[in-house]
Structures are given as structure tokens and as C-alpha cells.
Amino acid sequence: MNLNDTLFRLKALGVKVTPQRQEILEVLLGEERYYSAEEILKKVQARYPAVSFDTVYRTLNLFKKLGLVVELNFQGGYRRYEFNHADRHHHHLVCLKCGRSQKLACCPTDCLAGIEEENPEFAITGHSFEIYGYCKDCRGQVK
Amino acid sequence: MNLNDTLFRLKALGVKVTPQRQEILEVLLGEERYYSAEEILKKVQARYPAVSFDTVYRTLNLFKKLGLVVELNFQGGYRRYEFNHADRHHHHLVCLKCGRSQKLACCPTDCLAGIEEENPEFAITGHSFEIYGYCKDCRGQVK
DNA sequence: TCCTAGATCAGATTTATTCCGATTTAGGTA
DNA sequence: TACCTAAATCGGAATAAATCTGATCTAGGA
Ligand SMILES: [Mn+2]
Ligand SMILES: [Mn+2]
Ligand SMILES: [Zn+2]
Ligand SMILES: [Zn+2]
Numbered sequence: 192m193n194l195n196d197t198l199f200r201l202k203a204l205g206v207k208v209t210p211q212r213q214e215i216l217e218v219l220l221g222e223e224r225y226y227s228a229e230e231i232l233k234k235v236q237a238r239y240p241a242v243s244f245d246t247v248y249r250t251l252n253l254f255k256k257l258g259l260v261v262e263l264n265f266q267g268g269y270r271r272y273e274f275n276h277a278d279r280h281h282h283h284l285v286c287l288k289c290g291r292s293q294k295l296a297c298c299p300t301d302c303l304a305g306i307e308e309e310n311p312e313f314a315i316t317g318h319s320f321e322i323y324g325y326c327k328d329c330r331g332q333v334k
Numbered sequence: 335m336n337l338n339d340t341l342f343r344l345k346a347l348g349v350k351v352t353p354q355r356q357e358i359l360e361v362l363l364g365e366e367r368y369y370s371a372e373e374i375l376k377k378v379q380a381r382y383p384a385v386s387f388d389t390v391y392r393t394l395n396l397f398k399k400l401g402l403v404v405e406l407n408f409q410g411g412y413r414r415y416e417f418n419h420a421d422r423h424h425h426h427l428v429c430l431k432c433g434r435s436q437k438l439a440c441c442p443t444d445c446l447a448g449i450e451e452e453n454p455e456f457a458i459t460g461h462s463f464e465i466y467g468y469c470k471d472c473r474g475q476v477k
Numbered sequence: 478t479c480c481t482a483g484a485t486c487a488g489a490t491t492t493a494t495t496c497c498g499a500t501t502t503a504g505g506t507a
Numbered sequence: 508t509a510c511c512t513a514a515a516t517c518g519g520a521a522t523a524a525a526t527c528t529g530a531t532c533t534a535g536g537a
Contacts, residue, residue, distance in 0.1 A: 207535075208535095209485080209533080241487090245527085246485060249485085249526090268407055268411075270525095284453060302440040312469075313429075313468070314473040316467040316468070317466045318465045320461070322446070322449055323458070323461060326455075327455040330456075350504075352503070352514095355515090371494085385516085386518065387495095388494090
């Protein structure tokens with residue numbers, strides 16, 4: 192999924208393609224990692240200084256609804272966003288000290304299948320699976 | 335783990351046992367589910383009307399540090415707390431509409447074992463695994 | 478080129494959590 | 508049992524994240 196595909200998809204959905212939305216997408220697509228709302232704002236403001244937090248949040252929530260973006264609520268209350276490379280579903284190993292994370296290959300599909308089967312009346316829309324701890328750099332300096 | 339065991343453990347750790355702390359524990363131990371900070375405050379105030387949010391949050395953070403309480407950060411940013419029945423590790427099926435949840439029996443231990451093995455330099459302290467969607471009552475009325 | 482629904486901006490508002498200074502108290506000591 | 512003090516609590520102020528509001532602007536269709 193690149194920028195042009197995504198913009199095409201937005202148009203197909205009848206969603207207006209504004210410079211702000213386009214720039215937010217470019218940020219999210221630029222480096223494959225997650226961002227805080229503030230990081231996104233700062234990066235977008237490098238090109239469009241007048242962009243407001245409101246626009247960032249509205250856009251992220253829109254993209255979330257359209258399935259373009261995933262919102263991650265990490266332990267400690269950190270909220271992060273990343274582009275939803277639909278074909279690259281994954282989870283995270285998150286350092287509680289420095290906040291850096293790495294992608295994980297494993298997804299608990301067997302658990303999920305069992306849960307789905309045992310709860311047919313529940314409409315599952317997603318799941319989270321994150322592993323927390325302290326990375327090599329941080330494990331020594333934990334308070 | 336009952337109230338007396340827990341109070342004993344607090345004393346052993348050199349932590350003061352105040353009526354407020356005791357009441358918060360009673361709330362958490364009363365019904366095996368999770369609570370918002372505000373729910374806890376309201377319940378504690380039923381007996382001690384002067385208790386403040388500050389005390390609730392400080393106590394929850396203390397208990398969290400001591401491993402007595404688990405903080406859950408659900409999708410959407412909802413933060414909840416539950417007593418850490420250490421022998422009853424579990425995960426949740428959470429309704430995004432009404433917020434109710436049910437415990438799940440499955441825990442992705444095989445994933446976890448693999449991740450631990452593949453990342454020996456990372457000190458894992460915990461993990462989250464939550465399944466989101468819409469419960470029977472809510473699946474019809476999703477906006 | 479014009480029109481308008483929808484998007485943006487700037488700042489106010491709301492809500493969750495933490496901080497702060499004054500006061501109280503749990504639990505140790507004599 | 509009567510102090511003593513470090514730690515805990517209270518009440519309200521401060522902070523921070525996210526949303527709302529109303530005025531203005533604009534993307535994209537006619
Ligand atoms: Mn990721
Ligand atoms: Mn639970
Ligand atoms: Zn780290
Ligand atoms: Zn529900």
C-alpha cells in the first residue's frame with residue numbers, strides 16, 4: 192500500500208483529499224513505525240505550519256474508521272498510531288523505559304480461533320497483543 | 335489471595351496500612367472484575383466520603399508497582415484496574431460499545447515462549463492480549 | 478467558474494491524572 | 508501508653524490529551 196493507492200482509495204470512498212490528509216499519510220507511510228499524535232503534528236507542520244491538533248486527531252480517527260490506520264493503546268496510557276499495512280498484521284515488543292518497539296512475527300491465531308468459536312454471539316472486530324518489558328539498553332537502569 | 339493475606343503482605347513490605355488503602359483493596363477484592371478509578375472512588379467514598387482522587391490514583395499506582403493490581407489500557411483509551419489474582423492470569427473479550435467484558439481462558443503461551451526465546455536480551459515483564467468487538471446486546475446498534 | 482458540503486483553524490472546553498502545600502496519621506520507639 | 512516522624516491524605520490547583528465550537532476556507536462536482 193503506497194501513497195497513490197491510498198489516495199485513490201480515499202477518493203473511491205468519497206472522502207475529500209486535502210493537503211493536510213495527504214501529508215499525514217506521507218508521514219505515516221514514510222517510516223514503518225508508529226507515531227504519537229504530537230509527532231505527526233510536528234512533522235506535518237514542517238510543511239504546513241498552520242495545521243492544528245484538531246485536524247490531526249480528526250484525520251487519524253477518520254483513517255482509523257476506514258481501516259487505514261491502527262491505534263495502539265500501550266500500557267501506561269501511551270497512545271500511538273501506525274499505518275495499517277493490511278497485509279502485514281503484527282504485534283509489538285515494547286520497552287517500558289524508552290518506548291521503542293520492535294515488530295513480532297507471532298500472532299495468537301489459535302487462541303483467536305478458539306475464542307471466536309466459543310463466542311459466536313460476539314462480533315469480533317480486532318485484537319491487541321503486546322509484550323512489555325525492558326530492552327537491552329534499558330534493562331540495567333530500571334528504577 | 336484474600337484481604338488479610340494482602341494486608342499482611344503490605345506490612346511485610348513496610349507499607350503503611352491505612353483505612354483508605356484497605357477499603358480500596360476491599361473494593362477490588364469484592365467482585366472479580368475491573369474498575370475505573372472513578373468507580374473505585376465512588377465505592378470508597380460510600381464509607382469514607384472525604385477520600386480524594388489523588389489517594390485513589392496514588393494507591394492504585396502503588397499497588398500496581400507491588401504487583402497487587404493490574405492496569406488495563408483498552409482500545410479507545412479506557413483505563414481500568416483489577417486485582418491481580420496472580421494464580422488466575424487471564425485476558426478479556428471487550429465490547430467497544432458498552433464496555434462490558436468477559437474473561438477468557440486462552441493465553442497465547444506458545445507465542446510468548448517463542449518471543450522470549452528469540453529475544454533473550456529483552457527482559458519481558460508482562461503482556462496484554464485483549465479481543466475487541468461488539469457483544470450480543472450491542473452488535474445491532476453499532477453506528 | 479461557481480457552489481456547497483465538508484474540512485480546517487484557533488482557541489475554548491472537557492476530562493483524566495498528577496502535583497502541591499497544609500494537615501493528619503500509622504506505626505515505631507522510649 | 509505517650510510521643511515522634513516519615514509517610515499518607517486532603518482539597519484544590521495545575522497539567523496534558525483529546526474533543527468541541529463557530530467562523531472561515533476549500534475540494535471537487537455541476
Ligand atoms: Mn507496528
Ligand atoms: Mn479481568
Ligand atoms: Zn528500552
Ligand atoms: Zn456491548
